[in-house]
Amino acid sequence: MFLQQLVNGVALGSVYALIALGYTMVYGIITLINFAHGEIFMVGAFIGLLLVSYFKVNVFVAILGAMIFCMLMGVIIELIAYRALRKSSRLSALISAIGVSIFLSSLALMVFGADAKGFPDTAFPVHQIKVGSADISTLQLLIIGVAAALMIALEFIVQKTKIGKAMRATSEDYNTAALMGINVNRVISFTFALGSALAAAGGVLVGVLFNAVSFNMGLMAGLKAFAAAVLGGIGSIPGAMLGGLLLGVSEVFGVAIGYSSYRDAIAFTILVLVLLVKPTGLLGQKITKKV
């Protein structure tokens, strides 16, 4: 029972972590809470669904297709809605992000309709594997596997490549990075592309897991992933992974011990409690205020 719930929790948590990474990277670089991120996750799920049901591709190709589409979308959103606001107050950019979010979810409502759509059964062969007392489905393995692979790839890009180095420099100090000859605009576009691709992958995985894709799935998932990013310490990449897993596992356990109607509150209760004890999140750096 415990093992079973743990696996369920890790599967859900790795999806939260994938979305949270996008929040945390964007925040780390331009200190913007990108509220449209949850909707990118939703669009990713729809693109995956379209690819699987109309073009009959397998689930991995669908994930890849959704990632590429959302990459472009993330870059375009940044260009239109955030770039002009980079120098103005952060609240204006926040409202702009919320505008994008409302726009995308109502667009999805118009295009795909209000009812939830399911993936065809042939999308991914589901078997149950017995490990000790737990039944682990191949679907959960797929989710954990894809999420882990993507996170390793991300860690590699951020730590080992030149553009990753530029990202780290920009998040350390935007102006100095620009003075050092880093093309900050390109770095920011790249960050949005990376974050959106991860969210899209998360969207397809959630769509397959719950077998439901709907226009309003982005809101709650986005909020919880944002909570996960803050829980881990916003701006910190390992923090987002830790926060996502923690929220996923505690949500599943909370439901298992009978608080299913409080499901959505569990994540936020943990968040509020942790922030009260550790005001900058679990792995967040302590900010020293300069006078």
Add this chain to the structure above:
Amino acid sequence: MADFLNSMVALVDPYMMQILVNVGIAIVLALGLNVIVGLTGQLSLGHAAFMSIGAFTSAMITIKTGLPFSVNLALTGVVTAIVAAMIGFPILRLTGDYLAICTLGFAEIVKVFFLNFEPTNKALGLTVPTAKTIVPMPIYVWLIVLLSIVLVTFVQSSRFGRALKAIREDEIAAEAMGINTARYKIQAFALGSFLAGVGGGLYAHFLSYINPSDFGFLKSVDILAMIVLGGLGSVPGAVIGSSVLASAPEFLRFMSQYRMLVYGALLVFLMVFRPNGLLGGVNFTDLLLRAIGRKPAGKGLK
């Protein structure tokens, strides 16, 4: 008197009247959030939670006791303010985005609490009896609007309001000047939530049906968008911002299915072209003095 006022209300098209009352309620809510975000600089993403606490408290008071509506509203406001102070005491130690996400989390918790709270019918929502007021409801709402405008204007220029502005501009400097920032922040939070509670009470009795799901994250965002659009920290800005955004979905209704799409795009474009809000940086006393010719036109020294 009451008959006369009633006949006046009946003169206005009921649909217009409904929009007007919605605008009025939005103004009360926006003014409350303006004290917290605009004046004190503490970003809150959970204003709808205090609105829902107000709405349910006020509805329960009407159902259980049937007190006169004005007493009911005052009581509701006080209850909401006390809850806000209790919440604010721990969470206002956080700053910036951490505070924002904490208020957001709190709002979700409140929503889920009401969704599972037996006395308020859980997810079914609550039907609220009509309010017992001397004047018709629309006029009553607008009287409350005027009172709130006077209250917030008065607060803004008081010693208390100046302390809040100092905290907004630089918290450390304010503290160094001897301002008890923690206390003032909690008081501002309580005052803003008082207005949210009153707005919630009006909302409950005007709509006569409330459901916990109506007070979600998007409601908080709506109110925040109103004050940012109008220009943060300005009372006329909050009034104009909420008038525009509360009536926009109605005036966009002719586009039926496209209206939320247009609303989202509108928010983005308004922000991109007027990043400080429609009235950001506009000084109203200046404009007024200029209009009556007491001050030469053109930019003054800054």
